[in-house]
Amino acid sequence: MKNIPQLMFIPLAMIMASCGGGGGSSAPQATQPPATVPVAEGLLIEVESQNQLLERVRQGFTQVATNNVAKAGTVELGDGVALDAESSAPASSDSFTTTYTLEASVDEHDYVKYDGDHLFIAPSRGMDCCFIVDDIAFREPFPEENETIAADIMPVSGGNDERSIRILSTDPEVATASQVGTIPLSDSRTVEGLYTNDNQLVSISSSGWWGVFGDSFDTPSIWAGQTTALDIYDITDAANPARQLQLEFQGGFVSSRRQGDMVYLVARHTPEVVSYNYYPDSLQTAENETLLDALEPEDILPNMSINGVESPLLSASDCRVADSENSLAPVSSAFPTMTMLIAVDLASQSVVNAVCYLEPTSGIYVSNNAIYLTQVDYGEADSRTLVHSYSLSADLDYLGSGVVDGALALSGDRDFRINEHEGYLRLVTSQRTADAEDRIDHQLSVLKLATDKPELNLVATLPNTERTAAIGKPNEDLYGVRFFGDKLYLVTFERIDPLYVLDLSDPLDPLIAGELSVTGFSDFLHPVNDDLLLGLGQDEQGLVKLELFNVASLTAPFSLGSTSLSPGANWSYSEARYNRHAFTYQAIDETTDRFSVPVSLSLYSDEMGYSEERRLFLFEIDSKDRPADAAIIEVGQIVAKTEQWWDDRQRAVFDGDAVFYIDGTRVWSTLWTASERQDGPF
Numbered sequence: 080m081k082n083i084p085q086l087m088f089i090p091l092a093m094i095m096a097s098c099g100g101g102g103g104s105s106a107p108q109a110t111q112p113p114a115t116v117p118v119a120e121g122l123l124i125e126v127e128s129q130n131q132l133l134e135r136v137r138q139g140f141t142q143v144a145t146n147n148v149a150k151a152g153t154v155e156l157g158d159g160v161a162l163d164a165e166s167s168a169p170a171s172s173d174s175f176t177t178t179y180t181l182e183a184s185v186d187e188h189d190y191v192k193y194d195g196d197h198l199f200i201a202p203s204r205g206m207d208c209c210f211i212v213d214d215i216a217f218r219e220p221f222p223e224e225n226e227t228i229a230a231d232i233m234p235v236s237g238g239n240d241e242r243s244i245r246i247l248s249t250d251p252e253v254a255t256a257s258q259v260g261t262i263p264l265s266d267s268r269t270v271e272g273l274y275t276n277d278n279q280l281v282s283i284s285s286s287g288w289w290g291v292f293g294d295s296f297d298t299p300s301i302w303a304g305q306t307t308a309l310d311i312y313d314i315t316d317a318a319n320p321a322r323q324l325q326l327e328f329q330g331g332f333v334s335s336r337r338q339g340d341m342v343y344l345v346a347r348h349t350p351e352v353v354s355y356n357y358y359p360d361s362l363q364t365a366e367n368e369t370l371l372d373a374l375e376p377e378d379i380l381p382n383m384s385i386n387g388v389e390s391p392l393l394s395a396s397d398c399r400v401a402d403s404e405n406s407l408a409p410v411s412s413a414f415p416t417m418t419m420l421i422a423v424d425l426a427s428q429s430v431v432n433a434v435c436y437l438e439p440t441s442g443i444y445v446s447n448n449a450i451y452l453t454q455v456d457y458g459e460a461d462s463r464t465l466v467h468s469y470s471l472s473a474d475l476d477y478l479g480s481g482v483v484d485g486a487l488a489l490s491g492d493r494d495f496r497i498n499e500h501e502g503y504l505r506l507v508t509s510q511r512t513a514d515a516e517d518r519i520d521h522q523l524s525v526l527k528l529a530t531d532k533p534e535l536n537l538v539a540t541l542p543n544t545e546r547t548a549a550i551g552k553p554n555e556d557l558y559g560v561r562f563f564g565d566k567l568y569l570v571t572f573e574r575i576d577p578l579y580v581l582d583l584s585d586p587l588d589p590l591i592a593g594e595l596s597v598t599g600f601s602d603f604l605h606p607v608n609d610d611l612l613l614g615l616g617q618d619e620q621g622l623v624k625l626e627l628f629n630v631a632s633l634t635a636p637f638s639l640g641s642t643s644l645s646p647g648a649n650w651s652y653s654e655a656r657y658n659r660h661a662f663t664y665q666a667i668d669e670t671t672d673r674f675s676v677p678v679s680l681s682l683y684s685d686e687m688g689y690s691e692e693r694r695l696f697l698f699e700i701d702s703k704d705r706p707a708d709a710a711i712i713e714v715g716q717i718v719a720k721t722e723q724w725w726d727d728r729q730r731a732v733f734d735g736d737a738v739f740y741i742d743g744t745r746v747w748s749t750l751w752t753a754s755e756r757q758d759g760p761f
Contacts, residue, residue: 442489715754
C-alpha cells in the first residue's frame with residue numbers, strides 16, 4: 080500500500096524463510112541457497128501482481144455478461160441473498176441492556192445504542208431512499224478537491240432532526256429522557272448503524288441503499304460507484320459531540336462487527352467501467368472487450384479518504400483469488416466484485432488493515448475468533464456452500480476454506496445456522512430436491528481447521544449412513560435454529576411445528592436426541608439456560624406467540640405453555656422474529672429474567688372500525704431455577720401512539736427498573752414496577 084496518510088498505520092505481514100545450519104568445522108564452506116519451506120496453499124491464493132488481479136477482474140466482467148446473455152435477456156441473476164447479517168447470551172452491564180448480539184464478545188451495529196447515560200438514535204434507512212436510490216450507479220465516489228466529503232462535514236449542532244442522529248439523556252430513576260444534542264447528516268448518505276465505545280460514538284453510513292434481500296446482492300453493477308463512510312465522534316460531552324475521524328472508501332456496505340477497540344467492516348466493490356454493457360448483443364460484446372482492454376490496475380483498486388486526504392485502500396497483494404486447480408474450486412471462479420474486509424482501530428483512529436478476495440459472497444458469520452464468509456455455489460442439480468475463514472484480528476489472516484453440501488443463505492437472522500464452538504465449525508444447510516414428496520433436505524455439517532494447511536476439513540454430517548433419520552418431516556422448511564454449546568435446537572414446519580434437539584457433545588458423531596411437535600412454529604429461539612428454551616413465532620391463527628420449552632432432558636423436551644401476544648387482533652407482526660436487535664433480554668437473578676417483544680397489531684371493533692397499534696410487551700420468566708415450574712408472566716405493555724408508519728423499527732432498553740421503548744426515532748418509557756403508567760414521546 081502506498082501514499083498512506085500519517086494518521087494511518089498499515090501493518091505488513093513478513094514471511095521469513097529458514098536457512099540450513101552449518102557444521103562445526105572452520106573450513107570454508109560453499110555458499111548454499113537458503114532452504115525453502117513450501118507454504119501450503121488453500122483455496123484462496125494470494126495475487127502475485129497487479130496484472131494478475133487486473134486479468135481476473137476482466138475475466139469476471141466477461142463471465143457476468145456471458146451468463147446474462149445465456150439467461151435469454153432476463154435480469155434475474157440467481158438466488159442471491161444479503162449478508163447482513165449466536166450461541167451465547169448478549170453482552171450487557173449489570174444494570175442496563177445493550178444490543179442483543181450473536182456472540183457475547185462481538186458487538187453488532189444497530190440504529191439504537193445506549194451507554195447507560197445517553198440514547199443515540201439514527202434516522203430510518205427508508206427515509207433516505209428518495210435521496211439516494213437513483214444515485215447508486217451514478218454517484219461520483221471521489222469528487223474534485225474538498226467536495227469529497229464536504230456534504231458530511233457539517234457543524235454538529237442545529238439542523239433538521241429528521242436527518243440527524245438524536246442524542247437523548249436518560250434518567251432511569253423516573254424513566255424519562257430528554258434530547259440534548261443531534262448530529263446532522265448528509266442527505267446523500269444512509270446511516271447503516273451505530274456503535275458506542277467508551278467515550279466514542281461510531282456512525283457507519285453508505286451512499287447506496289440496496290435493501291436487505293434479493294437478487295440485487297449478487298448483481299455486480301449494484302456495487303459500482305458506492306461508497307461507505309465511518310465517522311468517529313468524541314461524546315465526552317454528549318451534547319456537543321466532536322468528530323475525531325472521517326473515513327470514506329469506495330465500496331458498498333455489507334455488514335460490520337466490533338470487538339474491543341476494533342471495528343471490522345465488510346464491503347463489496349465493483350470497479351466502474353463506464354459504458355460497459357452487462358447484457359450485450361454481438362456488437363456490444365466487442366465494445367465491452369475494448370473497454371476491458373483499456374483498464375489499468377489503478378482503475379480497479381478502491382481508494383479511501385481520511386479527513387479529506389485520499390490514498391489507496393488496498394493493493395493487489397492484499398487480495399486473493401480462487402485457485403482453479405484446488406479440489407474445492409467452484410466451476411466458474413471469474414467474478415469482478417471484490418469482497419473487502421477492513422479493520423479500523425478506534426483507539427488510534429486509523430485503518431490498520433484491508434484485504435479482499437474476488438469471489439461471490441452470500442453470507443457472513445463472525446465468531447469470537449474468526450470472520451466466516453460463505454459462498455453458495457449453485458450447480459445444475461445440487462448446491463454447495465464454500466466457507467472462507469479470516470482471523471478476527473488486525474492482521475485479518477486468511478485461515479482457510481471448506482465446503483459443505485446444500486445452501487447456507489445468511490440473510491436476516493439466518494446466521495443462527497452457523498456456529499463456531501471449541502475448534503469446530505457447525506453449519507445447517509438446506510438442499511432443494513426434485514422429489515415432490517420431499518422437496519427439501521436439511522443437513523448438519525461439522526468442519527475443523529487443518530493443522531498443516533489453510534483448509535476446513537469436513538469431519539461429520541447428519542444425516543449419515545449410520546444415523547439416517549432426516550432432520551424434519553417431508554416438505555418441512557427450516558425456521559428457528561439456535562446453537563447453544565453442545566446442543567442444537569431446530570424448528571421445521573409445514574403444518575405443525577417439530578422442535579428437534581440435537582446432541583453435539585461428540586462433534587464427530589452428532590445425533591438427534593429428541594423431538595417435540597406443537598402447533599404453530601418458532602422463528603427465533605433464545606436459550607434461557609441449560610434447561611429452558613424460549614421460542615418466538617406464530618400460532619395457528621397466524622398471530623405472534625411465545626412458547627417456553629423444558630429441554631432439561633435432551634430426549635424428552637416438552638412445552639411449558641404458550642401465550643399469544645395479540646389476543647383479539649386480526650393481524651400481528653413482531654420485528655423480533657426476524658431481527659434479533661428488536662429482542663431485549665436481561666438476567667435479573669437466579670430465579671428471574673426480564674425480556675420484551677415489540678408487536679405491531681391490527682385491531683377491529685364495531686365502534687372504531689380498523690385500527691393499528693404498536694406495543695412493547697414486557698415479560699418475566701419466573702422460576703427459571705426450577706425448570707419444571709418455570710413460566711412466562713406478562714408484566715405490562717407500552718403503547719406507542721405513532722403516526723410514523725413508514726418507520727417500523729422498534730427497539731427497547733432496560734436500565735434498572737426503567738424501560739425505554741424506541742418506536743422509529745421517538746421514545747416512550749415506563750417503570751417495570753409501574754408499567755400501567757407511561758410517558759412520552761420524547
